[in-house]
Amino acid sequence: MKKLVGALAMGAMLSMTAAYSYAADYPERPITVIVPFSAGGPTDTVTRLVAEAMSKDLGQQVLVENVGGAGGTLGAARVAQAEPDGYTLLLHHIGMATSATLYRKLPYDTLNAFEYVGLVTEVPMTIVARKDLEPTDFKALVEYAKANKDSVTVANAGIGAASHLCGMLFMSAIDTPLVTVPYKGTGPAMTDLLGSQVDIMCDQTTNTTKQIQAGTIKAYAVTTPERLEVLPDLPTTKEAGVDGMEVSIWHGLYAPKGTPAEIVDRLSKSLQLALKDENVVARFAELGTAPSPQEDATPPALKEKVESEITRWKPVIEAAGQYAD
Structure with missing residues (x-):
């Protein structure tokens, strides 16, 4: 033993x-x-x-x-x-x-x-839209989405993607369901946003910053507690009057x-x-x-x-x- x-x-x-x-x-x-x-x-x-x-x-x-x-x-x-x-x-x-x-x-x-x-x-996340979308600021965007909820489209990179989660949070924060359009990846979603095939997307700064700076898409707000150095003119969602949208x-x-x-x-x-x-x-x-x-x-x-x-x-x-x- x-x-x-x-x-x-x-x-x-x-x-x-x-x-x-x-x-x-x-x-x-x-x-x-x-x-x-x-x-x-x-x-x-x-x-x-x-x-x-x-x-x-x-x-x-x-x-x-x-x-x-x-x-x-x-x-x-x-x-x-x-x-x-x-x-x-x-x-x-x-x-x-x-x-x-x-x-x-x-x-x-x-x-x-x-x-x-x-x-x-x-x-951080950014609320962006096709360049020719009518609203000029985030408050107007929320009003526009509420008034046209059956036709406003929100693009995302597929279920579980960051843009999908942020899109859900946006709809929850404004208490308005919108038309969700899923894609097979961020690239195709951004391509259609650039081509004005969809209206809105909520996506990471790592994917949107260069497009925002180039003026190829319209930016409305960032989802951080404070403004970002790289996008100083973009207000936070809270500054724009919407609570519950802070997410990274x-x-x-x-x-x-x-x-x-x-x-x-x-x-x-x-x-x-x-x-x-x-x-x-x-x-x-x-x-x-x-x-x-x-x-x-x-x-x-x-x-x-x-x-x-x-x-x-x-x-x-x-x-x-x-x-x-």
Whole structure:
């Protein structure tokens, strides 16, 4: 019996030693970050900037792979089912939390299928419209939407996309249901807005700032508590008289459940360094956002964010009744 106990103890020690050695040598090959949306969108832009900066610190290339579809749940499912070795990661936005209510049958358990690495950024949203839409300011836009609710169209990049969530929040805040027009990605939605095929869209500054500055779309408001330096003339929704519209699209980095704690810690520290990278800071500023502070680029901060956002969005989604199977 003593020999058996001793053998088991020795086996456990060897296993722990092997795991430690594995984590200490990490990474030994390129890492892939899954973006659960199409290339060229806001989340893809954020991910590629961060991946490039993390590559410098980790000494291995951090590749980005786009796995779009089903509001980000296909890409998230890919990572949830991946080997928990730190070589397949997920960078997802607020949809990580809202999908828990939006989708009746998720292929993973949102709160228990991932290890949390840290928050990356919180991107402000903008209320924009086709260039030739009649209203001249946000107050007039709300009045126009209410008066023409059966014909005013609100574009989004698909169920679960940031633009879909913000569009629901807009309709909830003005207590008026509008005609929702979903697309297969941000690119097609913006193309039709530029072509005046749809009326309104609520989307991230990472996707709208350049269009606003170029005057190719009409901007009405930002969804932040204060005005943005990059768009100083754009009022906040609260300034414009609408409460309940303050929202930012936060992004977080995840690993599959069971990834060794040492690897998660290594990734979190690398993320924190990446968010201080001069190029990341400068490019984020151009896009109307900023990197998350160091204390937020941590596993506990991201976990708390996901849990609180599931609670926050659940009643909004249930009131809108816009679910996906």
